[in-house]
Amino acid sequence: MKSAPFHIKHAPVLETEITVPGDKSVSHRAIMLAALSNGVCKITNFLEGEDCLSTAAAFRQLGVTIEQPEPGTLVVYGTRGVLTAPQGPIDCGNSGTTMRLMSGILAAQSFTSELTGDASLQNRPMRRVVEPLTRMGAKIRTGGARDTPPLLIEGGPLQAITYRTPVASAQVKSAILLAGLFAEGVTTVIEPSPSRDHTERMLEYFLVKLETEHPKPTSPTKECRISLQGRQQIESRDFSVPGDISSAAFWLVAAAARPGSRLLIKNVGLNPTRTGIIGVLIRMGARLREVVEVVAQGEPCGVIDIKGGRLRGTVIAGDEIPNVIDEIPILAVAGALAEGETIIRDAKELRVKETDRIAAIASNLRLMGVPVEEFEDGMKITGGQKLKGAKLPSYGDHRIAMAFAIAGLHASGETVIEDTACVQTSYPGFESTLMDILQRNSMRQKRTPVISSLDSRRRRGKSSKK
Ligand code: S3P
Numbered sequence: 001m002k003s004a005p006f007h008i009k010h011a012p013v014l015e016t017e018i019t020v021p022g023d024k025s026v027s028h029r030a031i032m033l034a035a036l037s038n039g040v041c042k043i044t045n046f047l048e049g050e051d052c053l054s055t056a057a058a059f060r061q062l063g064v065t066i067e068q069p070e071p072g073t074l075v076v077y078g079t080r081g082v083l084t085a086p087q088g089p090i091d092c093g094n095s096g097t098t099m100r101l102m103s104g105i106l107a108a109q110s111f112t113s114e115l116t117g118d119a120s121l122q123n124r125p126m127r128r129v130v131e132p133l134t135r136m137g138a139k140i141r142t143g144g145a146r147d148t149p150p151l152l153i154e155g156g157p158l159q160a161i162t163y164r165t166p167v168a169s170a171q172v173k174s175a176i177l178l179a180g181l182f183a184e185g186v187t188t189v190i191e192p193s194p195s196r197d198h199t200e201r202m203l204e205y206f207l208v209k210l211e212t213e214h215p216k217p218t219s220p221t222k223e224c225r226i227s228l229q230g231r232q233q234i235e236s237r238d239f240s241v242p243g244d245i246s247s248a249a250f251w252l253v254a255a256a257a258r259p260g261s262r263l264l265i266k267n268v269g270l271n272p273t274r275t276g277i278i279g280v281l282i283r284m285g286a287r288l289r290e291v292v293e294v295v296a297q298g299e300p301c302g303v304i305d306i307k308g309g310r311l312r313g314t315v316i317a318g319d320e321i322p323n324v325i326d327e328i329p330i331l332a333v334a335g336a337l338a339e340g341e342t343i344i345r346d347a348k349e350l351r352v353k354e355t356d357r358i359a360a361i362a363s364n365l366r367l368m369g370v371p372v373e374e375f376e377d378g379m380k381i382t383g384g385q386k387l388k389g390a391k392l393p394s395y396g397d398h399r400i401a402m403a404f405a406i407a408g409l410h411a412s413g414e415t416v417i418e419d420t421a422c423v424q425t426s427y428p429g430f431e432s433t434l435m436d437i438l439q440r441n442s443m444r445q446k447r448t449p450v451i452s453s454l455d456s457r458r459r460r461g462k463s464s465k466k
Helices: 024-036 050-061 096-106 127-135 170-180 198-205 245-256 276-283 318-337 348-352 357-367 398-409 421-425 430-444 454-465
Strands: 006-009 015-019 040-044 066-070 073-077 112-116 139-142 151-154 162-164 186-191 210-213 224-229 262-269 287-296 299-307 340-344 372-375 378-383 414-417
Touching (some): 006 398, 006 430, 015 430, 024 050, 024 073, 024 096, 024 170, 024 198, 050 066, 050 096, 050 421, 096 112, 096 127, 096 151, 096 170, 127 170, 170 186, 170 198, 170 224, 245 262, 245 276, 245 287, 245 299, 245 318, 276 287, 276 318, 318 398, 348 357, 357 372, 357 378, 357 398, 398 414, 398 430
Parallel strands (some): 015 262
Antiparallel strands (some): 006 414, 040 073, 112 151, 186 224, 340 378, 372 378
C-alpha cells in the first residue's frame, strides 16, 4: 500500500523529552513465549507495529486466544506448546523475525503449515533457518527459487543439535533455541560473536533453564555458546516491553548532530546487545549518556540524555556490526553529517534486509549530494558537506524511510520521502513524534511546521474546523 509522502524542511534544534514505542524484537518474543506457556500472560507496552501484529495474527491462526483489552496491552492464553493446525497459509507480512522464529516452533508441531509474506519477505533468504532445523529432523521445503519463502513445514519430533551459526544472527539462534524447547536432549547454539540476546533473557524470565557462555575479555574469539535442555515447561508470566532503542536511534542522531539540541529519551531498552549505537555515536564525538534505571523481566531499561554537537567520522566494522545492524541506515546519515570519512564494513547482511540497505543508503545519500563509495559489505561516506533536500524513495523499508526523514531535517530546502506506509511496520508513532518535536520548536521560534504529509494536513484541516 502506498501512502502520503513526508515533506520535511530543515529543522531548528531539538529540545524535548520523548518516549518511543515498545521494542519490536521483544514484542515478537513476548507473544511467542506467552503463547507456548502454561497459563495466561499479560503483555504491556506491546508494539502495535505491523510486524508484531503479524506475529499476533499468526498465533491466533494457530488457535491461540489473544485479547487486546486496551491499546498496547495483550492478554495471551498459553497452550503449553500445543498449537492447532492453521486454516491456509500464515501471512508473516514484512516480518523476517516472525517467519524465521516461527519456523522453529512450527517444525515441532504435529501438523503441516505454510509461512508466507509480502514481496520483500518473499525475497529474503531462509536457508539459514531451514538448514539447522533440517539437522534437527524438521521437514521444511522452500517454495521460492533461491531458498526463499514460502516455507512449507511438515511438523514432527525433533532431536537436539549443537550448531555453529556462520554469522551472528539472533533470528537464526532464536529459531534453533525455540525448536530446541521441543527437542529431545540439549540443544546448543554457538555464535561467532554475540547477537541480540532477548530470546535467552526472556526464556530465563519464563523460568526456562539456559546455560550461556559469553566470550571472556581475554579470549581470542568472541564466540558465544547457549544451551538448553528440551521439553522444559514455559511458566506463564506478565511482561512489560521496554521502548525500542532502534526507534530511539533516529532521534539520537537527529539531536546528536545538531549543536544546541538537548533530548531525553525515557523508558528505553538498554540491553547491551542493542546499545552499540551509543558507543558509535560517542566515538563520533556525541555528548550522550545512558542510565539504566531498572532491569525489568531480564531487560535493562532507562534513559538516554543527548546534547547536540559536531560529529566526526568513524569506522563501524567487525563484531560491532550485529549490535548495530538495524541502526546502520541512521548511522550512515550520522556519517554524512559528520566531519571526515565514515567507513562501514562487514555488513553484507544489509543486502538481504527489508531491501538492499547498502544500495538504498548509498543511492539516497548521493541524491542529497553526499559522496559515497559502495562496497559489497558496506560503504565509505564522505561527510561534512551540507545535505541538499531531495525526493527520496523509501524502497518500502521502514528504516530507510525514517533515517532519511531525519536526514531531511538537516538538509537545505525540502526533502520528500515517498511511500512511507512502511514506517508502520516498526514505528507507528514516528510521524506524530516528528510533528510534535518540530511544531514545539517552530512555535517557540515562530516558524512554520517543518513536516507535513497529506494525512497530517488532513488532520490539521479537520481540527481547525472544530
Ligand atoms: C532481529 C534480529 C536481527 C534484526 C531484525 C530483528 C530479531 O536480524 O536485523 O530486525 O528480532 O531477532 P538478524 O538476526 O537476522 O541479524
